Amino acid sequence: MTALQTIFQHSLSLNLESGLPLLATASETTASEADTTIILAGVLLSLVFIYFASKLGGELSKLVDLPPVLGELVAGVIVGISALHLVIFPETGAMASDSVVITILQQVVGLQPENASAVFASQSEVISVLAELGVIILLFEIGLESDLRELQKVGTRAAIVAVIGVVAPFIGGTAGLMLLFGMPTIPAVFAGAALTATSIGITSKVLSELGQLKSKEGQIIVGAAVIDDVLGIIVLAVVASLAKTGEVDVLNLVYLIVSASAFLLGSIFLGKFFNKSFVAIAQKLQTRGNLVIPALIFAFLMAFLANAIQLEAILGAFAAGLVLDETDKRKELDQQIIPIADILVPIFFVSVGARVDLSVLNPTSAENRQGLIIAAFLIVVAIIGKIISGWAIFGKEKVNRLAIGIGMIPRGEVGLVFAGIGAASGILDKPLQAAVIIMVILTTFIAPPLLRFAFKEEAEIVEETGS
Template sequence: MQVLPLLLLELGGHSVEVAHTLIEVGRFALIVLAARALAELMVRLQLPTILGELLAGVLIGLSGLHLILPPDLGAQLNGALVAAVAGLSHLAPDQVSALYNDSFANLQSVARLGLYALLFLTGLECELEGLIAVAAQAVGVALTGVLLPLALGTAGLHLLFHVPLLPALFAGAAMTATSIGITASVFGELGVLKSREGQIVIGAAVLDDILGIVILAVVVSLAAGGSISAGPILQLLAAAAVFVAVSLLLSRKAAPLFDGLLDRLKAPGEAVAVAFLVLCLGCFAAQAIGLEAALGAFAAGLVLSNSRHAHAIEAAIQPLVALFATVFFVLIGTTMDLAVLNPLEPANREGLVVAAFLLGIAVVTKLAAGFSYRSAEPTNRWLVGLGMMPRGEVGLIFLGLGSQAGLLNPALEAAILIMVIGTTFLAPVLLRLVLSPAQPAATG
């Protein structure tokens, strides 16, 4: 779509430049303002800020005020917004709408950068060495927490609700995730982050993320190919396994080389610049072998997780995540059509049943993971199971990529969203009930 060059020729540069600037700057400012306002509300309710960002997108998007709308939704932009920009730039309303649609790809690029930065940060925060003491328990919890929801979710959707296999597999994969950030935050408040239960959950969540992102990369790649057969699946799984294994190896071997390079650089901002290059290389390498770039971003963080400069890199990347990942989550919210959740509409009732099914499977399977490991020492298994429950930002990443890949219809998209929000809301509340700050962690 080449609307912008045509307008420049027909109307002269100044009016188009004014409208373009108003659209770009106003859109970004609106996203940040709405996201921060609702994030502040979530903090006061002791809930994850990411839910505020998602709800901000719902408020200003398709289900709300129609202030931010991806062009592919085919919905009408807020008339007052279009009229305001048209009046200030002296363009016709239909020309403003055309400019808006033509420039939306810029905002999506910012959102994608935020996603990759967030996944890079997730990999960077994986303290692999500190998890060795509970490795056996963490592996047991992780495998159960991945395989059970993947199998039950996929089979249930495909056999009971007749969802096509690829979208069903994607929904099952979305349930494998565990939000390290939300669980770590609640565990920290309760003073059990360094307990045996806390380390088991963090270790299992790291493995969940690795396995889940590998599964996600395979499913999205299969969706791009348009068919399911054993050969491509095995090839993708082998490529993903090798990719992650090489990343883990490089986290030990390449960190000294990376540190040596940074020690020689003197210009300000060297840590974030070189880390960003590693991030780009990871994304490029993943795409080059047919995997999703998201896996490459996560793997790049793993590679640098053993660096002496890891904390400096984390401090430098955090502002990028805080700003650009916010755009990613808000854009997810803008595409949500909550009208499909209206129980008064008969056509929606099957979708609501699907949502209830997904939420139930998501809760039960992660609780089961808390009882799936052997431990010679007494541990609070309810604490472990509930700690694995929140899908949080990782589940939303899955949802966003599924939407971008065209895998989900509106009803299934809304059902996955309910599953993510439900587990993310429930987990902090139930964790506080199971374990108060003064209560000991281990119970048996």
């Protein structure tokens, strides 16, 4: 049995909730190994669907002059729970019987019906882990492409954009839901909190594709998104505490603020001493991967440390990229990371789209109608609340404030996390949960084309002025 199969078998044992006995006899061991092989087959087939959808969606999006990442997200929706059911996950409410992959496994490799649920849960878990690795690699790559000195130059402005981009939609959403819709305080606060998120993964990917990542606007957006991510973690901790106990754990809140700030600042400070050691180690190694493997070790270690102190792993990966951006080997390392990103990052974007359930947009359902009305309100607040953050930029230096505001709009997977926790805790009822999901869908999908439009308009104005 391979090491990978051993991992899958362990995952299977954690997910078997059907009362199956523990492994004891040779025949039972053989059956378990067969299930492990089937899980591997399910993962491989899921990856085939994911990569095909990702490439087809990206190419079609490129043909109509839109960012490829938007095509990947749309392709994810098509192959996901909303349409083809090629890539679906248990947390969306899907059953094993809904999965095309499980159906194929039953017909082709002999998956037994009694084991279908366990195999479905296990192969979905593996895809989810690969997607998480994808976003970690993406943020590491973005950190490598970002210029720490430029980020420091826009630090104050990025902080202002982030704070306003969190406070404005939170207050607008919470107050509006309570005053206009008569919603109880805790659900209104939770929904308002879902408006504060910004998906740095989606925005930074679009900026990179537009060639604007190193522009002043790109650096402000990325810097603000990083700060926004830290603030989002704090907000999520607060509302999660509200959901569990009905009151805020002040000590935990203080801990999150201090640990997040210390982690980012400490990483950047210590990185100045680490850079020379990293280059020296890379130069002494003689085998393949002498540069990229130590870099990945550092990135995963930083992601682990961030996760261990209750921060987001992607924050650690981004910090690792920022640190290594200062090394002499940065360009070479950047080129070596690209193929790894090409393998893992599409899994993340397709998975985000695959989890989106468009059935909440069906107006024929009475529950959805109320949700649609609330969603319309949330979408307006979500867009305006982030756009005004761009106009908070001060100074005489000319910047594209509209592009900055638009760059903060997409909620992406971060907003889905809020919706998921709210639904699991019972804080969000069906209409409000549907409204939050619709807000996440639309803000995620409209931001990339709007961002392209904002930069294109600026370029045209510059050309006209220059002429």
